[in-house]
Structures are given as C-alpha cells and as structure tokens.
Amino acid sequence: MxxxxxxxxxxxxxxxxxxxxxxxxxxxxxxxxxxxxxxxxxxxxxxxxxxxxxxxxxxxxxxxxxxxxxxxxxxxxxxxxxxxxxxxxxxxxxxxxxxxxxxxxxxxxxxxxxxxxxxxxxxxxxxxxxxxxxxxxxxxxxxxxxxxxxxxxxxxxxxxxxxxxVRGIWYWKDLLDEASVDPNSLKTWDGYIAAAKQLNSVLRPKGIEGVHLTGAGHSPDLWYPYLWMLGGNILQEREGHPTKGTYWFPAFNNSEGVRAMKFIKDQVDAGIKPQKNHFWGEEFLDRKFAVMIEALQHHIPITTADSRTAFEERVGFIPMFPVPHEDNQTSTLMxxxxxxxxxxxxxxxxxxxxxxxxxxxxxxxxxxxxxxxxxxxxxxxxxxxxxxxxxxxxxxxxxxxxxxxxxERPNIREYPQIAEFVKEALDSVLYKGADPKRSLDDAASASAKVLGWL
Known part of the structure; x- marks a missing residue:
C-alpha cells in the first residue's frame, strides 16, 4: 500500500x-x-x-x-x-x-x-x-x-x-504500534514529547524520525495555535499610537507567548530535530516521519471510497494540535x-x-x-x-x-514583516537554543517599530 x-x-x-x-x-x-x-x-x-x-x-x-x-x-x-x-x-x-x-x-x-x-x-x-x-x-x-x-x-x-x-496530527499506525506508543498520548504537550522520545529510540536507527517539527519559512503558522490555545494573540489594539490613535500593538511576547515558545524549545531539548526544508506532507507520506502536524489532506491522491478506507486503515488523524492539558481547547490556523x-x-x-x-x-x-x-x-x-x-x-x-x-492571521499591511520577526524568534530558539522570552521580546520590539509605535 x-x-x-x-x-x-x-x-x-x-x-x-x-x-x-x-x-x-x-x-x-x-x-x-x-x-x-x-x-x-x-x-x-x-x-x-x-x-x-x-x-x-x-x-x-x-x-x-x-x-x-x-x-x-x-x-x-x-x-x-x-x-x-x-x-x-x-x-x-x-x-x-x-x-x-x-x-x-x-x-x-x-x-x-x-x-x-x-x-x-x-x-x-x-x-x-x-x-x-x-x-x-x-x-x-x-x-x-x-x-x-x-x-x-x-x-x-x-x-x-x-x-x-486546517492542520492536525497525522500518524502512521504501524510505526506507533512498533514503538508501543498510544496515539492518544499525542494530545497533550507532555505526552507528545514523551511519545517523540519513544518513537525516536525505536525508529531513528531505521532512518525514520519520530516527530516532524517545522523549522521552515512558515514556522510561525505552526506556532500560533499554541499561542491561541493559551488565550494569547499575535496583536492587540492599544490606545496612544503617535499618529493613529488606537492601533495594533505586538502581544505575542506576553506570558502566553513565552509559554508557547517554551513548548517549541522543550521539543528541541527532547531531541526532536527541526526541519528547515518542507515538502507539505510528502515527507510524511514517504514514511520519513511517524508523526506530522500538517494540512496533509491536499497531498493524498485519493478519489474513491475504497482508497480512502484503505488509507485510513494505515494512517491515523487527530483533529487538534497538542494542548498543555486535556481541559484546554485546541486551536489551528486557517x-x-x-x-x-x-x-x-x-x-x-x-x-x-x-x-x-x-x-x-x-x-x-x-x-x-x-x-x-x-x-x-x-x-x-x-x-x-x-x-x-x-x-x-x-x-x-x-x-x-x-x-x-x-x-486567522492579522490582515493588516504590516503583518508579513511581523511574521518574519516571529520567524527569526523561532529560528533562534529552534537552531540556537535561545531563551524564548528574549527572542520574543526582540521580535516584539522590531514589530512595534514597524507598526509605528517607536
């Protein structure tokens, strides 16, 4: 198959x-x-x-x-x-x-x-x-x-x-079985990291990574759901703008953002390798990863009910991003x-x-x-x-x-620049082991300048 x-x-x-x-x-x-x-x-x-x-x-x-x-x-x-x-x-x-x-x-x-x-x-x-x-x-x-x-x-x-x-958790059922990992453990942050460690210990010697961690150009899109599920936001309106009265101000470096970024760092510290190159799910379908968070449905060449059933027998899907605790509401980016x-x-x-x-x-x-x-x-x-x-x-x-x-992401004209600053913060955590709060504060400062606050 x-x-x-x-x-x-x-x-x-x-x-x-x-x-x-x-x-x-x-x-x-x-x-x-x-x-x-x-x-x-x-x-x-x-x-x-x-x-x-x-x-x-x-x-x-x-x-x-x-x-x-x-x-x-x-x-x-x-x-x-x-x-x-x-x-x-x-x-x-x-x-x-x-x-x-x-x-x-x-x-x-x-x-x-x-x-x-x-x-x-x-x-x-x-x-x-x-x-x-x-x-x-x-x-x-x-x-x-x-x-x-x-x-x-x-x-x-x-x-x-x-x-x-939408993006959610996709996994190969046989690879999780081989590593004795319960798919339900992927639903929480702690369980996700523990599952990654177990998967890597069994599958990495065979050339298969346990969990995919996006470190490519669109990495902010895979980080925002963790911010949102904690109640945080990318931007928030604030009064006192020098020229616009009330305008958008960076909010992603608040306590929710720092906690969300720490989860990214915890994954790296647990041995999950960030991936600079991204192939939008092809790497998962090629069985190079046992678990991947992605909008994989676009890349599955299925046109019949029988082929859908055959695929679902081998690949599982959990409609969520991992959450801090089971009582947290999940989120996704659209x-x-x-x-x-x-x-x-x-x-x-x-x-x-x-x-x-x-x-x-x-x-x-x-x-x-x-x-x-x-x-x-x-x-x-x-x-x-x-x-x-x-x-x-x-x-x-x-x-x-x-x-x-x-x-949804902000649709203001400054957003593409802000997203690039968030990406730089993620890169510093993913590839340099930087402190999550300092990285986000630097990104927020640069964003505030672009937004005209400084």
Whole structure:
C-alpha cells in the first residue's frame, strides 16, 4: 500500500507537470482566448472579464471552477457575449504582480487574495468595498463565522473567503504500534514529547524520525495555535499610537507567548530535530516521519471510497494540535483564498455575479473535492453538499470539526514583516537554543517599530 500511495502521487504530479507546461506555454492566451471564448458573430454586446489568480500549484485547475460558472453566467445574460481572460502566477509572485498591476490603474475585474493580504489592498483602495453587494446577496449566514469575518476590514467586506485548510496530527499506525506508543498520548504537550522520545529510540536507527517539527519559512503558522490555545494573540489594539490613535500593538511576547515558545524549545531539548526544508506532507507520506502536524489532506491522491478506507486503515488523524492539558481547547490556523474585485474593474456587477456563481455549492463543491480543499460554507462542510467529500476525503468530518477552533492571521499591511520577526524568534530558539522570552521580546520590539509605535 505504501508503494501504491507513492506511485499514485508520482503519476499525479507528472500529469500535473505536463498540464502546467502546456498552460504556461500559452500563458499570454490564457483561458478567455481559447476554451471559454465564444463566437460573437451577432450584434450582441461583447464583454471580456479579466482576472489575476494565484495558480494553486496547478494553473489548469482553475478551468474546472471558472468554466461551469462562466457557462451559468452566460445563461443569465443571453444579450451579452461574455468571455474571460485570466492569468495565473505562483504564490511568491502573485502579491507583487497584483500590487503593481492595480497601482498602475490597469483594469482588472477579479483577483484572488491570500487572507493576510486583504488589509493592505483595502487600505490602499486597490479593491472595492463589497458590503452592499453582500447585503443584497444575503448569504452571510451560510459561512462559518471565522471565514466570513476573514473577508472584513474595519467591519466592511472586501473579499469572500472561498476555501480554507486546517492542520492536525497525522500518524502512521504501524510505526506507533512498533514503538508501543498510544496515539492518544499525542494530545497533550507532555505526552507528545514523551511519545517523540519513544518513537525516536525505536525508529531513528531505521532512518525514520519520530516527530516532524517545522523549522521552515512558515514556522510561525505552526506556532500560533499554541499561542491561541493559551488565550494569547499575535496583536492587540492599544490606545496612544503617535499618529493613529488606537492601533495594533505586538502581544505575542506576553506570558502566553513565552509559554508557547517554551513548548517549541522543550521539543528541541527532547531531541526532536527541526526541519528547515518542507515538502507539505510528502515527507510524511514517504514514511520519513511517524508523526506530522500538517494540512496533509491536499497531498493524498485519493478519489474513491475504497482508497480512502484503505488509507485510513494505515494512517491515523487527530483533529487538534497538542494542548498543555486535556481541559484546554485546541486551536489551528486557517489559510485559504478570497475572491475580491479591484477598484479598477470596469465590470463590477458582472464580476460580482461571477463570484457568487463560483461560490454556489453545486459548482464550488466538486472543485473542492477534486483538490481536497476544505469549505468555508456550512452546507458544504456538514450540510447537503457534504456527502461526496465525506466519501473520498480521508477524515473529512474530523477536519471539518476543527473549523470552529480555527483562527486567522492579522490582515493588516504590516503583518508579513511581523511574521518574519516571529520567524527569526523561532529560528533562534529552534537552531540556537535561545531563551524564548528574549527572542520574543526582540521580535516584539522590531514589530512595534514597524507598526509605528517607536
């Protein structure tokens, strides 16, 4: 079975690579000028919507969402010939491409935003306020509250959170059995560290690490849940800002933050090796680690109920991050993508209509299942449209159960810099054995300066 999982994943990656090369070879043509462009030999009005989208690791995947939505949009406007021209970019290029394009006042009708970018784009008035649209639409209650709120800046809606992810504890059942480790011991901080020691003593001589500890560029995302479950926050509002009156101030270096960082240090002190390189769960599926905290569901090539069952027989999942004590409420970080309409759009009403259609459960649902993304809408998560994802996505109900305990990162413009300071604090603890409080205080001081307090 392990070989089968690797072969399936290898074949899937190869196929995706071929498609990506094909799409990129015709990059300037994009979607609107081939498959979804229709003949306009009549005298109907012609409208071409333009979009800039993050490529989701596979530029071709957008076809399966935009295509059906565009067909439905056209059906509602028989008097208009509607086409779409969209361009996709890798994650590390998307933000700058969006900023430069919109700052140059180039008309774009639709974009995808990482939730943490939203505040910057809204503050710079690069995206439209969608509040009036959403009030008329009336679907706010269909969203999980944390996801709907993630599209707001100063209580106005600037983006609709389309899908998300959560992270939890994945483990190989046979490897834990071999080391005589009870999976339930992974639920608490003390039990997690004790299990890691036991796993390492049995598995490390065989080239298998007991527990994966993220030390890569996104390490803050794996630390924040420990901060949140203790009642701490990344930032908090404070009065007395030199220019803004009330503004955000670093809070991650308080007692909760120090305690959360100490848990990271305790893992290193127990012999768990931090991992600078990250492969988003591939390393776990290759059985290089017995336990990993990750959003692994995106990387499991499963398309049938039988293959899901076979996977679940071998791999276990605990829907939580380890907690200090059993009576603590767990937490997780939620990522994901929002649809927004740039201020430069010349077709805002049509762009909004296209967004609402893409978000219809019967159109969005199959897309989410195909890529194992988690929904932000309740009726896809646990309502009438949840049947298919429950059938094929491993531990789907457990994953959905984590959404209410999920948190979002700040979406203010300074956040990316703050996250880098937190990462530097984590690096100093992970790789230099630094004092947790001193490391966090240094990061907070640098963050306060960026936020304009110093």
């Amino acid at each position: 392990y070989v089968t999982i690797r072969l399936l994943r290898s074949a899937l990656i190869t196929a995706i690579g071929v498609l990506a090369v094909s799409i990129l070879a015709n990059y300037s043509l994009s979607f609107g000028s081939n498959l979804q462009q229709i003949d306009n030999s009549s005298n109907k009005e012609n409208v071409t919507l333009s979009a800039i989208l993050e490529d989701q690791g596979d530029p071709a995947r957008w076809n399966s969402l935009i295509g059906p939505a565009l067909d439905r949009l056209r059906e509602g406007h028989p008097d208009i010939t509607i086409n779409i021209d969209y361009r996709t970019f890798p994650y590390n290029e998307t933000r700058e491409k969006l900023l430069s394009t919109l700052s140059d006042h180039i008309p774009i009708d639709l974009i995808t935003l990482d939730q943490i970018w939203l505040g910057e784009f809204a503050e710079d008035r690069l995206i439209a306020d969608l509040t009036n649209y959403t009030q008329t639409w009336g679907r706010q209650k269909d969203w999980y509250e944390v996801n709907w709120d993630g599209g707001a800046v100063d209580k106005n809606i600037y983006g609709i959170w389309a899908w998300t992810d 990522g994901g993508w929002l649809f927004s309409i740039p201020s430069t759009s010349t077709h805002k009403d049509l762009a909004w209509e296209l967004i609402t259609i893409m978000l219809e459960p019967d159109i969005l649902g199959p897309y989410l299942v195909n890529h194992a993304n988690l929904p932000t809408q309740i009726q896809i998560g646990e309502g009438p449209f949840s049947e298919e994802p429950m059938r094929v996505i491993p531990y789907y109900n457990d994953l959905i159960s984590m959404i209410p305990s999920g948190h």
